Amino acid sequence: MADQVPVITIDGPSGSGKGTVSQLVADHLGWQMLDSGALYRLVGYAASSTDADFGNENEISEIASNLKVDFDAGRILLAGADVTDLIRTETAGNNASKVAAMPAVRAALLDWQRDYARSPGLVADGRDMGTTVFPTAGVKFFLTASAEERAQRRYKQLKEKGLPANLAALTAEIEERDARDRSRTASPLVPAADAIEIDSTVLGIDEVVRIVLQKAHDVYATAL
Numbered sequence: 008m009a010d011q012v013p014v015i016t017i018d019g020p021s022g023s024g025k026g027t028v029s030q031l032v033a034d035h036l037g038w039q040m041l042d043s044g045a046l047y048r049l050v051g052y053a054a055s056s057t058d059a060d061f062g063n064e065n066e067i068s069e070i071a072s073n074l075k076v077d078f079d080a081g082r083i084l085l086a087g088a089d090v091t092d093l094i095r096t097e098t099a100g101n102n103a104s105k106v107a108a109m110p111a112v113r114a115a116l117l118d119w120q121r122d123y124a125r126s127p128g129l130v131a132d133g134r135d136m137g138t139t140v141f142p143t144a145g146v147k148f149f150l151t152a153s154a155e156e157r158a159q160r161r162y163k164q165l166k167e168k169g170l171p172a173n174l175a176a177l178t179a180e181i182e183e184r185d186a187r188d189r190s191r192t193a194s195p196l197v198p199a200a201d202a203i204e205i206d207s208t209v210l211g212i213d214e215v216v217r218i219v220l221q222k223a224h225d226v227y228a229t230a231l
């Protein structure tokens with residue numbers, strides 16, 4: 008069924024602009040949006056807040072299978088508690104990256120993610136949307152940006168949310184997290200063979216959105 012729903016996958020490393028681009032594209036089309044990183048962040052947050060053992064994959068995947076999450080008017084509730092901002096800290100990002108390296112956790116989140124493919128269409132943002140979760144998607148993009156640019160963007164985002172931020176530490180953390188995401192064996196961060204790669208450092212977000220919408224129109228003309 009999911010195969011019949013139009014899907015646009017937008018993968019890439021942290022701070023490449025994929026979250027912003029995905030949201031703008033989904034808003035423009037009136038499609039669902041899957042922020043798959045939020046799911047890994049929720050697992051990492053739930054694990055750390057219950058003092059789970061990050062070395063025990065079974066324990067962490069049990070947590071992933073039993074998460075009680077509600078997405079409510081832009082807020083994210085975990086077992087009824089609002090964790091929208093708590094899962095966006097750098098610590099939460101690093102915990103997310105750790106649990107994301109566990110195959111059993113990725114397996115536990117697979118059906119949940121695929122379930123987002125509903126009419127009229129889905130824009131899926133992540134690392135392995137085009138390779139693993141939605142391999143048959145008709146439109147696939149892989150966004151990159153220089154490490155400096157990505158750290159600057161994250162810095163600005165955190166400051167805007169009133170969260171603590173340090174540019175040098177952010178650059179180091181982004182590079183460390185990317186290295187882990189790229190080198191893991193379970194669904195590593197790599198472009199799908201049929202993904203269009205775009206460097207958003209040069210183009211800027213608006214131009215990237217325009218390119219994605221153009222491609223979506225070419226492929227899914229009847230659905231738009």
Ligand code: DC
Nearest residue numbers: 043044045047103104107133134135
């Ligand atoms: O996009 P993000 O920064 O919110 O993602 C948080 C972490 O989750 C990131 O380090 C990698 C991981 N992740 C993943 O492994 N697969 C996805 N589809 C999305 C995120």
